[in-house]
Structures are given as C-alpha cells and as structure tokens.
Amino acid sequence: MGCFRSLSLYVACCRDQAPPSWAACDPAEADACCGAAGQKEFLGLVASVPVESSEQPRAVEVLWHFLRDIDPWSLDAWRLFASMGAQRANQQVTSKCVGAMTCRVLAPEIFREVVARSKPALGPGNFSEVGKDIASAEEYTAVRQAIFSCPFKAIRWSRQPRVRLEQLPPLYEGFPKRIEDNVYFMGHPDANTFACAGFFIRHEGHNILIDPPIAHPKLLEAVQQMGGVQHLCFTHVDHTGNATAWYEATKASRLMHKDDMVEAESKYTPFPVTKGFEHLLELKAGETTALEGLAEFQIIHTPGHTAGSIMFLYKKKFLFTGDSLHYSAVKGHLVAARVQCWQSWELQTQSLLVNIFQDFQWVLPGHGDWRRFESPGAARASLDRCVWWMKRQGRGRTWLPWYVIWIECRKLPPGLFTWLADSFLMTQGAKDSLPNWTLPSWFTSLVLLIPPAMLLFCAMPWTTLKRALPL
Numbered sequence: 001m002g003c004f005r006s007l008s009l010y011v012a013c014c015r016d017q018a019p020p021s022w023a024a025c026d027p028a029e030a031d032a033c034c035g036a037a038g039q040k041e042f043l044g045l046v047a048s049v050p051v052e053s054s055e056q057p058r059a060v061e062v063l064w065h066f067l068r069d070i071d072p073w074s075l076d077a078w079r080l081f082a083s084m085g086a087q088r089a090n091q092q093v094t095s096k097c098v099g100a101m102t103c104r105v106l107a108p109e110i111f112r113e114v115v116a117r118s119k120p121a122l123g124p125g126n127f128s129e130v131g132k133d134i135a136s137a138e139e140y141t142a143v144r145q146a147i148f149s150c151p152f153k154a155i156r157w158s159r160q161p162r163v164r165l166e167q168l169p170p171l172y173e174g175f176p177k178r179i180e181d182n183v184y185f186m187g188h189p190d191a192n193t194f195a196c197a198g199f200f201i202r203h204e205g206h207n208i209l210i211d212p213p214i215a216h217p218k219l220l221e222a223v224q225q226m227g228g229v230q231h232l233c234f235t236h237v238d239h240t241g242n243a244t245a246w247y248e249a250t251k252a253s254r255l256m257h258k259d260d261m262v263e264a265e266s267k268y269t270p271f272p273v274t275k276g277f278e279h280l281l282e283l284k285a286g287e288t289t290a291l292e293g294l295a296e297f298q299i300i301h302t303p304g305h306t307a308g309s310i311m312f313l314y315k316k317k318f319l320f321t322g323d324s325l326h327y328s329a330v331k332g333h334l335v336a337a338r339v340q341c342w343q344s345w346e347l348q349t350q351s352l353l354v355n356i357f358q359d360f361q362w363v364l365p366g367h368g369d370w371r372r373f374e375s376p377g378a379a380r381a382s383l384d385r386c387v388w389w390m391k392r393q394g395r396g397r398t399w400l401p402w403y404v405i406w407i408e409c410r411k412l413p414p415g416l417f418t419w420l421a422d423s424f425l426m427t428q429g430a431k432d433s434l435p436n437w438t439l440p441s442w443f444t445s446l447v448l449l450i451p452p453a454m455l456l457f458c459a460m461p462w463t464t465l466k467r468a469l470p471l
C-alpha cells in the first residue's frame with residue numbers, strides 16, 4: 001500500500017503542478033509526494049485517461065509497476081486492470097474455431113461474426129473474430145469466460161495480462177443471470193454440451209431448465225434458492241451431456257424427442273443414454289404440444305438439425321431454438337447453421353414454416369447470437385427472410401464423420417492442408433458458409449475421379465480401347 005499511496009500522490013502532484021502530460025513526471029520520485037491522495041482518487045484519475053490518449057501508455061506503465069499493491073478484489077481495481085488490458089492484453093480467435101459461437105454469447109461486445117468469404121483461402125478460417133479491445137472489468141471477465149468455455153479452445157491471449165492466478169475473481173459469478181421477465185441465462189457452458197447456452201425459467205411450481213450447462217455446485221445452490229428445478233428439457237441430443245448430473249441433483253423429470261434418444265452407451269458417441277427419460281415425445285414434424293401442467297410452455301418438433309430437434313415457445317415471447325435457428329448480425333436476419341446441419345437442410349427449412357411461429361419476440365439459441373425483436377411482427381419478418389435465405393443455400397447435410405475429421409484438421413496451422421480439408425470434406429452448401437474461399441465441389445469431384453479414370457484407361461487392353469475409341 002505504501003508504494004501505492006506514493007503513486008497516488010505522484011499522480012496528484014502531476015495534476016496540482018499541472019504538467020500537461022504524464023511523461024513530464026518521474027515515478028521514481030513518487031515517494032516524495034507521500035501522504036495526501038487516496039486510492040479511490042488515484043483509480044478514478046488514471047481510469048479516466050482515454051485509451052486513445054497519448055498520455056495512456058505512460059499511465060499504463062506506471063499502473064503496471066504498482067499493480068501488486070492494489071487490492072485485487074475491489075471493483076475499482078478491476079476497472080483499472082481492464083483499462084490497462086486495453087493496452088496490454090489482447091485476445092485472438094484462432095483457426096481451431098468451428099463456429100460454436102460460444103464467445104459471441106458470453107462476450108458479445110468483444111467478439112463478432114466473420115463475414116463469409118472475408119478470409120483468405122490459406123489463412124485462418126475462424127467464424128468469429130475480435131471486434132474490439134477490452135475496455136472494462138466486465139468485458140475482461142467475459143473474455144476470460146469465452147477463453148475458458150470455448151469447446152474447441154479456439155481463443156487465446158495474444159498478449160496475456162500480467163496477473164497472478166490467485167488474484168483473479170471467480171470465472172462465473174451471479175448466475176443464473178436474468179435476461180427478461182422470469183427467464184435466465186445459466187452461464188457455465190462446457191464441452192459436455194459443446195458449450196451450448198442453457199436457460200432457466202422461474203415459473204412457480206414449474207421451474208424449467210433448458211439444455212443444462214455444467215452442474216456446478218454454486219449453480220445448483222443458486223437454482224435451489226430460486227425454487228429448484230421441476231423440468232429438465234432438451235432441445236436435441238447434442239445438448240444432453242449434463243443430463244445425468246442434473247437429474248441426480250434435482251430428480252426433475254427429463255424431456256426430449258424420441259428420435260434423438262440414445263439407447264445404449266457407445267465409445268463412438270459422447271452422449272449419455274437417454275432411453276430412461278420420463279418424457280420421450282413422439283411428435284411428427286411441425287406438431288406441437290404443451291408441457292404437462294404448463295400450457296404457456298409449447299413444444300414444437302422442428303427436425304432438420306437432428307431428427308429429434310425441438311424448440312420451446314414460452315409465453316408466446318421466448319423462443320428457445322436449440323441449434324435450429326439463431327440471429328446473424330452480418331446478414332441482419334435470423335439464420336440456421338448450415339455447416340452443422342446433421343439431418344437435412346430441406347427439412348430444417350420446412351420446419352420453420354409451421355404456424356406457431358406467428359408470435360415470438362426473443363430468439364434464444366443454444367449456439368449463436370441472441371436477438372430481441374421490437375415486436376412479434378419484426379420477428380416474423382426476420383423468420384420469413386431466414387426461410388427465403390435457407391431455400392437459396394446448397395441442399396443436403398454435413399456428414400458427421402467428415403465433420404469430426406474436419407475439426408481435427410483445423411487443429412493444424414492454417415495453410416494448404418487445412419484449405420484442402422475445407423475443400424474436400426465439406427459439401428458445397430456447408431462450404432458456402434465457411435469464411436474462407438474453397439475449391440468448388442465440381443472441381444473436387446473431378447479431382448477425385450481422375451485417378452480411377454486413369455487406372456481404368458491404363459488397365460484396358462489396347463484392342464478393347466481401339467474398339468471403344470474411333471482410332
């Protein structure tokens with residue numbers, strides 16, 4: 001604290017003696033000023049130096065020197081630290097990114113969507129990128145969450161903040177976090193569910209947890225204080241990774257569509273066995289039903305992403321879309337993830353045409369940007385635009401084994417090999433959604449056909465060839 005107070009005085013002296021810039025003061029002389037200004041004044045003074053100011057680098061140098069003397073648990077200290085982060089810490093999305101979009105949910109002010117085809121063919125083909133530097137303690141925490149929760153570990157510090165681990169505040173605090181009305185974001189996304197967003201609805205006697213995240217003891221305690229969980233609802237099989245842990249902790253009834261049920265454990269699938277779920281829906285595509293005892297909670301079968309994908313519409317306002325629908329800031333309307341379409345793109349498009357989608361205002365996906373529309377009419381117009389856009393994308397689906405190989409290839413440094421993986425492993429529809437330029441499918445098919453054609457040509461006896469060709 002001694003050094004810190006000295007610096008406070010030093011700052012105050014700089015101000016009182018009115019030197020026009022920080023560079024005019026020598027921190028080594030700070031001790032001579034000891035005794036007047038307090039911590040709060042100091043923090044306020046330095047944090048108010050704008051990032052773009054020519055004085056900031058000097059202020060940051062001074063602050064870094066004295067960081068160890070600041071109480072790391074005070075909010076002011078974190079504001080200050082984040083202010084320094086603007087100069088000293090930078091984050092980067094790497095080519096390991098496969099478009100889970102977790103970072104854009106956790107830190108929407110920092111990470112943004114990449115425009116398709118904006119990346120060079122041999123460069124990093126990440127789907128999200130850094131839009132701005134850290135400018136507040138909240139943003140710094142959000143970036144830490146993004147780095148921790150990204151299921152493919154595609155975010156890293158390009159310049160790491162110099163701070164001791166024991167000084168860092170808890171990564172997730174204050175969750176579940178209220179979104180609007182009685183709907184909450186659970187936070188704590190983890191790799192078990194490919195870091196999907198989980199949501200909690202606090203409805204007297206019918207508390208619902210949708211696509212639950214990691215069953216962290218603090219999260220369990222917080223939910224317990226809010227009345228516990230009575231229903232565990234899953235939009236589709238990809239998000240059931242934490243089903244067992246939450247069921248054991250809450251004994252809430254579990255609900256999903258039968259078409260996504262996992263009957264037996266397998267080393268080839270990361271999903272838990274779900275055949276014992278209390279509610280296994282047998283809805284047909286486009287059919288709807290309500291949660292038992294809660295008519296305000298509608299369930300819609302929307303296959304396409306997976307055969308058993310369902311959406312939840314609560315109070316005709318909140319639409320929980322799983323992986324079937326999300327918002328795109330770049331396109332300016334709702335979209336669906338073409339790369340991660342496992343069943344059928346045509347079916348996924350068709351699923352969005354049911355009448356129940358007349359009324360909603362919030363779109364809350366498992367992966368991808370959230371959106372609150374001004375009115376149900378605006379939401380409906382955006383959905384119409386989405387269907388129009390989807391009909392113009394390449395048909396088919398992404399074959400899951402190819403996708404797994406493609407993910408493995410993305411762990412390599414970006415270059416020729418990763419570009420070839422993009423070009424040869426993805427279908428044309430999926431390739432159109434990649435941020436980097438790829439070889440068109442007709443070319444890749446041609447390349448794949450040349451070796452067998454050559455072999456056939458060479459193996460054919462000369463006499464047969466003479467008969468076949470007009471020689």
Ligand SMILES: [Fe+2]
Pocket residue numbers: 236238239305323
């Ligand atoms: Fe999914």
